[in-house]
Amino acid sequence: MQAKNLSRSPADAIARHFFRLAPLGLSKHAQLRESIIQAMDEGELHYQDKLPPEKALGDLLSISLGTTQKALGSLAAEGYLVRQHGIGTFISQSRRAIQKSWHYRFTDPETGEHLPVFAHLIGRSLVGDGPWTKVLGPDAQGYVRIDRCISIDGRFTCVSELYLPASIFSGMLEISAIRLEDVNLKEILETEFGYPTIEAKGGARVVRLEPRIAALMELESGSWALKINILGKTRGLQPISYQKMFVPPTDCELDMDFMGSS
Structure with a gap:
């Protein structure tokens, strides 16, 4: 930690x-x-x-x-x-924790309280086909990729890669960078584009980190971490987001309710 x-x-x-x-x-x-x-x-x-x-x-x-x-x-x-x-x-300003974080709800092992979460945009781009194509479906315009570092109360850092169908969410490339800081991106998908996430399911496995991800998490290349893949769906169970989360070893428990119901 x-x-x-x-x-x-x-x-x-x-x-x-x-x-x-x-x-x-x-x-x-x-x-x-x-x-x-x-x-x-x-x-x-x-x-x-x-x-x-x-x-x-x-x-x-x-x-x-x-x-x-x-x-x-x-x-x-x-x-x-x-x-x-x-x-x-x-x-000039203090960072404000994400309100209603869904996927990064870690609890303090001593108090049992959820820890504050802060998100920082690393980059965004338009990408072609990849593993996300299989779950999101083909898109002739490609996919919007958004990379962010997620600080958990300054104790440790997670990394997020989010993929969105560009035919729906190309506007995410135009939104000012500051608006993508310290916010649950699912809220933007709903309020700006009209696509609420009504279901989110994921699977996890332990992987060795590639150098780029390890550096962002302040770990040695090849270190072990938890990789979680999460598929978000909207009305009619239409897939709209595919997210890869990388979580370092920590004694803080992760709440796996990806919809953040509490």
């Missing part, structure tokens, strides 16, 4: 995530952006924390000033940071 670290300085917290994400092959500005968001997710950066000066941060990470400014500028535009001219750059 990954413990929260509340004593690490903002510079140290950002650097830790930055170098950990290096194997993913992200551009440097994307790598810095992800580092800051993940440090927020894990409770290492807090509301009103001041970030290091841009040049100092760039020197620490061995990246250019322009790259640093691009990353911080995008985070400010999305509402994560506040940049005050002549004063500095500050964390």
Whole structure:
């Protein structure tokens, strides 16, 4: 189980995530952006924390000033940071836990209470056929793939890959990234597209993690984890979503009621 670290300085917290994400092959500005968001997710950066000066941060990470400014500028535009001219750059908001999470309802082994869940968008794209085609059915327009990291109270990280028929949900590629943070995506499928999820069933098995997934979960490549496949259906039992969840070893019990009835 990954413990929260509340004593690490903002510079140290950002650097830790930055170098950990290096194997993913992200551009440097994307790598810095992800580092800051993940440090927020894990409770290492807090509301009103001041970030290091841009040049100092760039020197620490061995990246250019322009790259640093691009990353911080995008985070400010999305509402994560506040940049005050002549004063500095500050964390602007606390993350809000997902309300009515269905698939990531872990309980604290000591209190028995559900732990707060925070979701961060890693990427989205239009993809072709794959294992999801068999369960969702063929779609001439392809499939929308949405990748997110799911922080469970900053204790450990899960990874989600969600696949949707593009003929219905291509608009998910146009929704602003900030709207896909800390939200149950099934609610967007219902409110924005009119397709409520009325049934969700899944199966699980233990797998060895590929390097990309392992890095996101802060585990060694080849580590064991639980992989859960979940098929969501709407009215008439029409399949509308296929999700792959990766869960690391943890002493927190996972509620397997995928519809989140409680």
